[in-house]
Amino acid sequence: MVGPSGSGKSTLLRLCNRLEVPAAGVVRFRGDDLAGLDPLHLRRRVGMVFQRPTPFGGTVRENLQVAEPALDHAAAVVALERVGLDGGFVDRDARELSGGEAQRVCLARTLVTNPAVVLMDEVTSSVDPSATRALEDLAAGLATDGVPVLWVTHDLAQMRRLADHVLVVIAGKIVHSSAADALTVEASAEVRAFLASGAADE
Amino acid sequence: MSDIGWTGVAISGLLVAVAVGLSLWRQLGLERSIAWAAVRAAGQLLVVGGVLTVLLDPDVSILWSWCWVAAMIVFAAFTVSRRAPEVPRIFPLALASFGVAAIVVLGVLFGLGVFELDARTLIPLAGLMIGNSMTATVLVARRLYDELRDKRDEVEARLALGQPSVEAARPYVRSALRTALTPQIETTKAVGLVFLPGAMTGLILAGVDPVDAVMVQIAVMYVVLGSAATTSTVVSLGVQRRLFTRDHRLLPTPASKRQE
Secondary structure (H helix, E strand, O other): OEOOOOOOHHHHHHHHOOOOOOOOOOOEEOOEEHHHOOHHHHHHHEEEEOOOOOOOOOEHHHHHHHHOOOOOHHHHHHHHHHOOOOHHHOOOEHHHOOHHHHHHHHHHHHHHOOOOEEEEEOOOOOOOHHHHHHHHHHHHHHHHOOOOEEEEOOOHHHHHHHOOEEEEEEOOEEEEEEEHHHHHHHOOHHHHHHHHHHHHOO | OOOOHHHHHHHHHHHHHHHHHHHHHOOOOOHHHHHHHHHHHHHHHHHHHHHHHHHHOOOOOOHHHHHHHHHHHHHHHHHHHHHOOOOOOHHHHHHHHHHHHHHHHHHHHHHOOOOOOOHHHHHHHHHHHHHHHHHHHHHHHHHHHHHHHHOHHHHHHHHHOOOOHHHHHHHHHHHHHHHHHHHHHHHHHHEOOOEOOHHHHHHHHOOOOHHHHHHHHHHHHHHHHHHHHHHHHHHHHHHHHHHEOOOOOEOOOHHHOOOO
């Protein structure tokens, strides 16, 4: 999902995770209106990783246990390996990690809940290039494993690298939705203008 | 020496003159403020003294004393809401917290027979309880509000993992309560070593045997600890409820409007 800043991308993700509720209209998850679902259960089905890493106080394992209190040491190591961190991180202080490491712990934390969908809100905007690549690979891997990822970015090159399907949001509306390879063919004049301006500031 | 008389009061006023003089000398610009505070305190205390004289009359029903306690609770809640104006609808919360503390503290003191229930014990004890837990109440309300506003990202990340709002708020509630209660605990530890508290000082000056004064003071310290813990816990639960919706969303707080 791409769009100018302030266009409502984050709000859309927050609606999907039910951190916000719509003033009008309906958000559905696999056909069911979110308003009728248990929010706590839904949030574990539709995981979310935020723009800025949000490590909680305590060790990395304690962070993972916020998502799954019964998580033991071995399971914590597996969860970390899944996001490309070695088991040595388990007992590290989560607040001492670098931005990229912390963001991967945040993703691991979300994946511990076994979500059916993962929402990622510009998760690479405050991490270094190697962590960016790692997070992109992880998202691609999740999609391959059958867990769709709704990835928000303002970086059009990143969109081209990752997207199977593209949504363009401008001024609070989804103005475009198509397969990534059909984007340039099907785009309206407004979307083309945005893609051109976005390309210019890369 | 238990009665200083009006002459004594007037002479002690010299000390106010000393404070005013120092303010003039060091150009603090506080003269008016000091004088007003001194006059106002004297006025308020004289009014209270007058009312107490009436209430303590054995012919006056104790119901009037309970009314006085209720008025103190309302005034304290009003003071709290003025000192923590950013916290939404804090007044009814503060009211509830002092009410609960009154039930707990006065219940123990009078229900278990520590003091005999009459106007002479009810009013001062209720005043102590309310007056000394106001600071903790304000601290916990402000601190918790600030924590949940400043750590919004963290709180929402917890919610996004499926934590119910009570659990997501727990670390911040805990830290706010610890911050609010620690000064009171430190004061309790230092009592007697560093300073002689007001109630005891007053009793000793009024000619009561020091050991008796100390026993009353110990009970008073426990009253303050218990009531501060009760009021701040009630307020923290209330603030938490105010800031989250029933469906576990953190409501927007004025200073942290989202950009997108």
